[in-house]
Amino acid sequence: MTSTSRRTLLRAGLAAGGAGLLGACDPDRPAPTVHHGSGASPGGLAIPDGFVSPTGAEVRAAEASRKPGRVRDFRLTATAGKVDLGGRIVDTWSYGGRIPGPPMRVTAGEVVRATLVNRLPAETTLHWHGIALRNDADGAPHLTQPPVASGAEFTYEFTAPHPGTYWFHPHSGAQLDRGLYAPLLVDDPQETLEYDGEWTVVLDDWLDGVAGTPDAALAKLQSGPGHGEQGGEGNSDVLGGPGGDVTHPHYLLNGRLPTSPETFRARPGGRVRLRLINAGADTAFRVALGGHRMTVTHTDGFPVKPVKTDALLLGMGERYDVLVDLRDGVFPLVALAEGKKGAAFGLVRTGGGTAPKPKVRPAALNGHIVGYHELEPADSVRLDDRQPDQVIQMELTGGTTGYSWGFNGRPLTHEQLTEHLVPIRAGELVQLDLVNAAHMWHPIHLHGHTFAVGSTAGPRKDTVNVLVEETVSVLFKADNPGLWVLHCHNVYHAESGMTAALGYRK
Template sequence: MPPITRRALLRGTAALGGATALAGLASCSRSGGTAVGPTAPAVTAAEDARRRAGGQLVTARLTPRPVTLDLGGRAVDTWAYGDAVPGPLLRARAGDLLRVEVDNQLPVDTSVHWHGIALRNDMDGVPGVTQDPIGAAATFRYEFTVPDPGTYFYHPHSGVQLDRGLYGVLLVDGPDEEDADQEWVVVLDDWVDGTGRTPDQVLESLRAGGGGGHGSMAGMDHGSMMGGGGGMQSRLLGGSGDVRYPLYLVNGRTADDPATLRGRPGQKVRIRVVNAGSDTAFRVAVGGHRLTVTHSDGFPVTPVSTDALLIGMGERFDVTVTLGDGVFALVAVAEGKNGGGLAVVRTGAGTTPGPDAWARHRGQPALLGADLTPTESVRLPDRAVDRRHDLVLAGTMASYRWSINGRMFPDDEPLPVAEGERVRLRFVNRSMMFHPMHVHGHTFALATGGARKDTVIVRPMEALEVDLDADNPGQWAAHCHNIYHAESGMMTTLSYRA
């Protein structure tokens, strides 16, 4: 029997059972009003409004299953959506209907969450909140309209399965795409599965005070940690993460046998960067080049040039570079940890960078997503805030418990909202760990600067405010995208009420 996760126990769902439980969300309330369930008429109405004339049907199939993967000279046993990581690249145009059949060949329940997509609530892929889990040997069809152009990705929302090979990229094209000669998709990951530990064993070790399976950190609070990744701290983020990873990947390859990205001198390349890691922020740079940041979490920003970009778990950035002549390192430095990923950019003759090329970029100045400003086309219209919610983020390494507003999911207090409201969320970080906070089903605007995002880093002992328009009814997860924090309680629900 698969282990019962906190999500499977959400508010008595297991006792109610199946579709009855999800429909039952519409009759239970601890915060006043009636909850709008995932299958409510308002959810269907919002989906109908996203449909566009001329939209096409795009179909795909995902088969999560146990596999043996070659990560670049090292074979590991893991779970994946195919014979490689990342999984299959999915692509559609804004307004298309995406239909994905999921055939679960894993020995446990799973799900698929479509990270960053403002989709219909019953397709969001959060067991116990929006759907029943997909059982072993069972199938499930996800079908929804993709409304906004951008770079997105998909992954399970079941336990710590994201920290295996279960992730892939979803690209949604718009009518006015970036003018570039080439496009590269670059996916970053921290890797432990098949190296002597599974992610579930890592989580068990953290809960036992074992510091992610390497060394002993029992009884230590995050306020006194120097970071689980190798004794360093991030200059920009404070803490570095809880798990010490033996491998870091770029497009499924280690730095010992990196992927190669080929181009020609003078070409303008659009690079879509996704951080699919579970516990690691990455500092990304291309040796000898400047990066021009054009999009954050799918939405355009006022272009800004930088030597390096710091990307939290779950964040995505589009950048452009004009390629020089030679061989260069595209590096992903594991922030505050002792390691990094590497890909090789080759436009001509030259020596291939060594596997430690990432180390030369450690600590260099970097841009954060919160530093960006939106283009006028995606700026939220000015209006008064109708409702405010504080989300106080706290946690301890001693018992490895992470909470929002003093409660651990699923014993959280949902955050009530009503359709049509402008809602301000104030993330207040009272821990010494950074938290990339992700809100499902919506994009928000940073209250200072206004950049549109769905995932944003909240640094230790700081507060950050975001605004969103409550225009997508349902029950929506809001959580830290450190998967070990989310699975240990740092999650709540943005709960539409009628």
């Protein structure tokens, strides 16, 4: 059997009927289990009448319009085991025993064909954060696919249409707060930026195997009195309130502790591109490179008109690309955990000298932090200026009685999303008004689309920080049919109800 026909079976989620056929190519593994729903497709998911199905003709047509190019094959094994964080070995879950997992790199227009092998003691999925992909490859359990059972595998196949810095992670439970994350870099065949080298910098907050597990942390929050009396460490002026809800004993840069930092090397005078990714679960990072200013070139993968800044704020899920002209010496790359205690740390070395200590806090951290309002999209990715066809208000609510969060006062699990789809229509310009009624900031992420922040002239992003008592409007063109999750990228908020889904009407 070809992999294509096996994939079709996996997509269809034929639990019983597929088992024999799957067995023929993979004798050790059971078929994926269908956990939910009795509807026709996909895999028994119950898609309400009147909405586009994740495997529907509209989704296939949108994918065909991306003109799928060369297929690039990847295989990723999610596994439980020991990982070295740089002098400290932890029991955790990772992709292939590495943190971050093995990066994937393709060119825009190519097709990612990635087989996820689930050797975890739990069901899982893969979500491709920021990619405008075909809906049935989006990895939202119970919405776009059944979860991938322990011992099973699932092949994701999608065209990556836009160049940029993306990443992937599970969309199941609090798994993101383990070691399950890695970069997905999409090269631009017409890259116009010029630089001598590039470094990918992945930031993370860490507790797994050091202070219990993310599941235990989530259970503790949910059995507690509510937000504000949890594990939060302090307030952030930048965020307008508490930094987070959970105490993470460590912060990692490219999977390493500050005491054993990643060291990036280059020649003095060279220009490097940094691709910064916040893979944390509950931590915003304030990032600066000692002795340098940075020139912002991309927000969440999409180009902006270059702007200089001293520091950047990255909420969970956000990415920035910056250019830096390197001086001679050895410099600290510090990612301060906003409103918390500690920082992720790395070194940039272009010459001799003693390396700065992990506790160093470069002055640039207290310099200018570029705001969304200062960023303009490159002309090539600017939305057409017109009135929205539909304005949808999404109030960010919760955190007052018990540890429960939601949109418009309604906490939802992934299993409940299909019952509460927010309808939109293909071709519309949709405005989402994200109204933060909570005493806590939230990084809100929309799947499958890259919106403009503030107005059609705003920078293109897929994740936006909505600070305390702030309202942020985002606008996007509804050009990718299917069912798409909208959620807080604080994994503890998302798993405590702050999850919703938009559905394209037929």
